[in-house]
Each structure stands twice: as structure tokens, then as C-alpha cells.
Amino acid sequence: MYYSLTDDQRQIQDLLRRVAREKVAKRADDIDRTAEYPHDMYALLKELGLFTLPFPVEYGGTGSMLSACIAIEELARVCYNTAYLLLVQWVPFGAILHGGSEEQKEWLLPGLASGEMRGAFSTTEAQSGSDVSGIRTRAVKVPGGYKINGAKIWCTNSDLADFVLVAAKYEQDGKDGISLFIVEKGTAGFTVGKKEEKIGARGVPSCPLFLDDVFVPEKNLVGGGFRAVMEAFNSSRPLIGARGVGLAQGAIDHATAFVQDRKAFGQQVSDFQGIRWMLADMAIQTEAARNLVYRAASLVDQSAPAVELAPIAAMAKCFATDTAMRVATDAVQLFGAAGVSAEYPINRYFRDAKVLQIIEGTNQIQRNIVANSLLGRVARAR
Known part of the structure; x- marks a missing residue:
């Protein structure tokens, strides 16, 4: 029912906190300002061997989603983008690990684990973001494999990826199904846009x-169908929540230092009761979010059934990212005019937090998942 950090997990926390402060933090503003891919940060994560952290020991990991959430939180506390480098590697790894054939695992997982190979995951289309079942990209069976036609948007990491897991509809037992197809870089007809x-x-x-x-050849069809797609989302949602916790904690760190360094009306800004209560509320909300995220991660580690995991993972993603937005908004307020200046990093936390409320399933969709677990699904009108 409850989580507790092991000695190994505390060592991971200590290591990543030190690395984040000493090596990552000083790059965060520049990465945000230039919008250039941080190859040096990728190399750092590769050197630390973090690309398999949540996965089984046989792949070089810890077998712990909680450990992965701890790592994401510590990195996101100083740099959202560096934390994101882990997540975009972990999602395709997890999808192949849980839905792929033995041949696909042998082909892709070693490269993803070492960082020598990059992957990407694509479901979103212009007319269907939250409604995955509404995608129009289609794979048609042809001799030796499938031909895929369609278009996707917002595919993160795709211009660097060696392959993309593309969700497409295809005919299965006379009915439309959805599955993932491994589309390799350089395949004829496959274009990554601007x-x-x-x-x-x-x-x-x-x-x-x-x-x-x-x-794509037959061997590039990932098994599991639509259920595998949704389970990949469910099991990764604690990681999105962990980014929210990290952003919120980082915003608190910056706001606390700022108000302690300012004076107004003859006293420290941090001595005003209104300021102290704002920071207290920010800390309370963040700690509540942290506990919910760690709870969800622990359920993943316990291989909890989907009926139990899905609503808790949705709660964790929704609450943690909403908290990140509230805390970052209050932090900007505490900075006053400096909060809207590009000279200070707090505006970066505000912008990144907004992204988290939308990606990996909007927070409105997360509320639907929780409501469905309480009331059942609403029957669709025919």
C-alpha cells in the first residue's frame, strides 16, 4: 500500500541531485533559450548508465519505476529538458519490452540501453490527440509486411531517432485494430517535418x-495491439508526474532564495506572513504530489493490475502537473517584475509546467480515467 525508499534509491537520489546541481543546472537556461538539442546532456546521461534505470536487471536497470521517478524529479528540479531526455528513451524501450517479440527485443533494446540508439513514440494526429482510437494513419497488409499511410504531429525526438514506434490502424481478424509499427529512419516515404x-x-x-x-516488414509489427499502446501510457504516467514534482520543487528553490535576498519596507521579504504562507502552501502541495507520484510508481513496481494502476497513475499525472502549474505561477508572483524577465529562470519553470498539463494525455483525460473508475464509462451515442 505504501512506498519507502531503499538504500539504493537514496543513493540514486543523492547521485542525481549532485549531478543536477554541479553539471546540469548551469546548462538549463542556455538549452531553453537556444532551443538546441543538448547533446552534452545526453552524453552525460549515457555515461551515467541511466537509460535502463526503470527496467529489469538483465537489461542493466534497477527494475524500479520508483527509482526512475526519483531520477526524473532530481533532474527536472533544475532542467526540464535534461529530464525529458530520459523519458523519450524510456517510452519506446518500455513499449518494446512489454509488447515486442524476442527478435525485436534483441534488435532494439541493447542499443536503447547503451544510448547508441535513439527511439521515438508517435500516436498524436491533427484530429485526434486525446482520442487515440480516432487515429487515421492506416497500415494495409501487403506481401511481406505492411504499407503505412498517414500523418502524425508532435512526435518528440523524431528528428534524431533511429526508429519511431508509429501507432496505426490495421485490419485484424476482420476488424479494425490499432498497433505499433517500427518505422526505421531512412525508410522510403517516411519524412520527418520541421x-x-x-x-x-x-x-x-x-x-x-x-x-x-x-x-515495413512483418517483423516490425509490435504485438499487443491497442491494449499495449494504452498500457505503455499507464505505466509511464508516474514519470510525467515526477517531472511535475521536480518542476514544482525547483520553482520553490528559486523563489525561496529570491525572497530571502530581498528587502522591502525595512525588512526581509521572507519575513512577511503573506509570503511565508504562499511558500508553505507551495511546499504542502508539492509534497502531496510527490507522495501520490511515488505511490503510483510503487504500483507499477508491484505489477498491479491495470484496473488498480490506471486511476492512480492518472491521479498522479493530473495532480502533480496541476501542482507544478500552481506552484510555478506563485513563484513568478513572488519574483514580482523579475518573474516576467528573461534574465531570471523562473519564467522557464512556468512555461515548462504548462506543457506538462497537456502532454502524455491532457489532465482532462486523466480526470475522465478517474471518473470512469468510479462510475463506469459513459455510453457513446450511436
Whole structure:
């Protein structure tokens, strides 16, 4: 029912906190300002061997989603983009690990684990973001494999990825199903478009994808269908919540230091009761979010059934990212006029927090998941 950190997890926390402060923090503003991919930060994470952290020991990991959340939190506390580098590697790794064939695992997982290979995961389309079942990209069976036609948007890491896991509809037992297809870089008809200019998450590119009669061999179909797609989302949601916790804690760190260094009306700004209560509320909300995220991560580690995990993971993602937005907003307020200046980093936390409320399933969708667990699904009108 409850989590507690092991000695190994506390060592991970201590290591990542030190690395974040000494090596990552000084790069964070520059990554955000230039919107250039931080190859040096990727190399650092690769050197630390973090790309398998949540996965089984046989792949070099810890077998712990909680450990992964701790790492994400510590990195996001100083740099959202560096934390994101881990997540975009972990999602395709997890999808292949849980839904892929043995051949696909042998082909892709070693490279993802070492960092020599990059992957990406794509479901979102212009007309269907939250409604994954509404995607129009289609794979048609042809001799030896499938031909895929369609278009995707907001595919993060796609212009750097060696392969993209593309969700597409295809005919299965006479009915439409949805599954993931491994589309390799350089495949004929597969085009990655220009990266989007984003308000936050600027250091890791998100691009549209265009698929025009893209042939993928039979071996590139990932098993599990639509259920595997949704389970990949469920099991990764604690990681999104952990980014929210990290952002909120980082905003508190900056705001606390700022108000302690300022004076107004003859006294320290941090001595005003209104300021102290604002910071207290920020800390209370963040600690509540942290506990909910760690609880969700522990359920993943316990291999909890989807019916139990899905609503808790949705709560964790929703509450933690809403908290990040509230805390970052209050932190900007505590900075006063400096909060809207590009000279101070707090505006970066505000922009990145807004992104988190939308990606990996909007927070409105998370509320639907929780409501469905209480009341059942609403019958669709025919």
C-alpha cells in the first residue's frame, strides 16, 4: 500500500541531485533559450548508465519505476529538458519490452540501453490527440509486411531517432485494430517535418511525421495491439508526474532564495506572513504530489493490475502537473517584475509546467480515467 525508499534509491537520489546541481543546472537556461538539442546532456546521461534505470536487471536497470521517478524529479528540479531526455528513451524501450517479440527485443533494446540508439513514440494526429482510437494513419497488409499511410504531429525526438514506434490502424481478424509499427529512419516515404517552436520543453524537438506508402516488414509489427499502446501510457504516467514534482520543487528553490535576498519596507521579504504562507502552501502541495507520484510508481513496481494502476497513475499525472502549474505561477508572483524577465529562470519553470498539463494525455483525460473508475464509462451515442 505504501512506498519507502531503499538504500539504493537514496543513493540514486543523492547521485542525481549532485549531478543536477554541479553539471546540469548551469546548462538549463542556455538549452531553453537556444532551443538546441543538448547533446552534452545526453552524453552525460549515457555515461551515467541511466537509460535502463526503470527496467529489469538483465537489461542493466534497477527494475524500479520508483527509482526512475526519483531520477526524473532530481533532474527536472533544475532542467526540464535534461529530464525529458530520459523519458523519450524510456517510452519506446518500455513499449518494446512489454509488447515486442524476442527478435525485436534483441534488435532494439541493447542499443536503447547503451544510448547508441535513439527511439521515438508517435500516436498524436491533427484530429485526434486525446482520442487515440480516432487515429487515421492506416497500415494495409501487403506481401511481406505492411504499407503505412498517414500523418502524425508532435512526435518528440523524431528528428534524431533511429526508429519511431508509429501507432496505426490495421485490419485484424476482420476488424479494425490499432498497433505499433517500427518505422526505421531512412525508410522510403517516411519524412520527418520541421520541428515545432514551443513555449516550453524547447530543448527536445517535436516534429510532424509524414508516411506515404511506407513499407515495413512483418517483423516490425509490435504485438499487443491497442491494449499495449494504452498500457505503455499507464505505466509511464508516474514519470510525467515526477517531472511535475521536480518542476514544482525547483520553482520553490528559486523563489525561496529570491525572497530571502530581498528587502522591502525595512525588512526581509521572507519575513512577511503573506509570503511565508504562499511558500508553505507551495511546499504542502508539492509534497502531496510527490507522495501520490511515488505511490503510483510503487504500483507499477508491484505489477498491479491495470484496473488498480490506471486511476492512480492518472491521479498522479493530473495532480502533480496541476501542482507544478500552481506552484510555478506563485513563484513568478513572488519574483514580482523579475518573474516576467528573461534574465531570471523562473519564467522557464512556468512555461515548462504548462506543457506538462497537456502532454502524455491532457489532465482532462486523466480526470475522465478517474471518473470512469468510479462510475463506469459513459455510453457513446450511436
